[in-house]
Amino acid sequence: MKLGISAITKRDRIKDVLDRWKNQYAGYPSDYLVGKRGEQEAVGVILKRLKALNLSRCSEKDVDKAIGTDKWAENGCDICGSDVLVTAYLQHRYSDERTMSVCPKCLETALARCKAAVR
């Protein structure tokens, strides 16, 4: 049986930002405006900036600057909310839609509590 547990790094999140952007705005025209009121830009303009990035080497700040918001390169923990370098991506064995991303600190806490509970 294959376990639905994998490690997702900040770089993984940066590398798939272009695909996530394309999926998010697949049904929208390229001149569709997104962003904060007064600072809106067309999704096509942002897409061009994302395509110009080297996603294997660019920084999180480069992604933030290209998009105009600061959440797209985030690798957040679903338990504590921290943005971390690596998370464990946990998938329910019967559902592709039931997943969690958990940081090492929360995993360690969970493991310690499991061990303490049966001591």
Ligand SMILES: [Zn+2]
């Ligand atoms: Zn956490």
